[in-house]
């Protein structure tokens with residue numbers, strides 16, 4: 223039995239809150255929600271070293287309430303929560319490698335902040351649907367592929383441990399208080415507005431950065447590790463569908479349909495960008511220790527219940543992404559040049 227007697231069927235005029243809404247996936251979601259006529263509020267702390275950037279929401283800023291504050295700030299959150307029908311909870315830290323050197327930072331962002339925010343949601347707006355951006359990293363090295371939701375959870379880095387704990391907070395709200403919370407375990411997402419300038423995030427940031435510079439992409443090891451890459455519009459579509467869910471299960475994989483060896487991803491990226499061909503380099507030891515090898519998860523459950531499938535293929539997605547960054551560079555858009563309210 224969940225709270226929230228009324229089931230929403232459209233985002234038109236629907237009040238929605240997006241935590242992490244100036245980040246990569248969050249901002250793409252904001253754009254989609256504005257197109258669908260939702261009443262959008264963004265809450266983002268623009269944490270240093272994260273992917274948040276005011277320019278990500280600059281085009282839609284007149285139609286969105288943008289609050290530059292921390293989800294742990296009770297006074298601020300209290301003022302925003304009332305009346306929200308769907309809360310897209312995308313605030314977080316995604317760097318696996320940084321979580322190993324700064325585990326307490328990762329704990330603060332991915333656990334403490336989440337718990338404080340969710341506790342306020344429970345007290346002030348328990349009828350809202352909450353969709354949480356979790357990660358396939360909770361599974362760790364796969365025991366079998368494709369990895370389904372029954373696969374054991376065994377993260378190999380602090381980020382995976384903390385994302386799993388945050389999932390647990392969402393599950394508890396569901397079990398103990400009947401709240402409608404849904405966790406989407408995302409695979410590698412890429413596309414416009416991702417923070418490719420950060421060096422400690424995923425491989426695809428580095429691939430795109432090198433390609434845009436016309437340089438040769440460095441692929442670690444033999445390049446045969448497979449990954450599914452999900453174009454951000456497909457990830458956004460999954461969030462939109464989950465946000466209007468009535469009854470649903472607690473957790474779903476949301477990932478690309480088929481995995482591709484990293485060397486193939488690099489070749490495609492270089493070909494589309496017209497940059498130098500990729501080259502293989504030895505695996506840096508600090509990355510090898512948290513590498514999960516080939517990974518492929520199955521989104522069959524989400525597909526079955528939400529009629530969702532990824533629509534954008536790798537080459538098309540890379541082309542759109544590279545075009546976005548080229549035009550952004552040409553227009554000189556960069557962080558911190560747009561007004562946000564506190």
Ligand SMILES: NC(=O)c1ccc[n+]([C@@H]2O[C@H](COP(=O)([O-])OP(=O)(O)OC[C@H]3O[C@@H](n4cnc5c(N)ncnc54)[C@H](O)[C@@H]3O)[C@@H](O)[C@H]2O)c1
Pocket residue numbers: 241242243244245246247248265266267268269272273274275291292293294311312313314315316331335355356357358407408409410411412417424
């Ligand atoms: N990008 C991916 O491939 C991927 C894969 C799996 C899971 N995820 C998850 O999806 C979510 C979004 O990822 P992203 O790639 O857009 O990351 P991002 O770094 O671009 O965006 C995250 C945003 O959250 C904000 N934030 C962090 N802590 C906050 C706080 N306490 N209060 C308010 N805002 C805060 C940051 O300022 C940032 O703008 C994250 O939770 C991440 O773990 C992403």
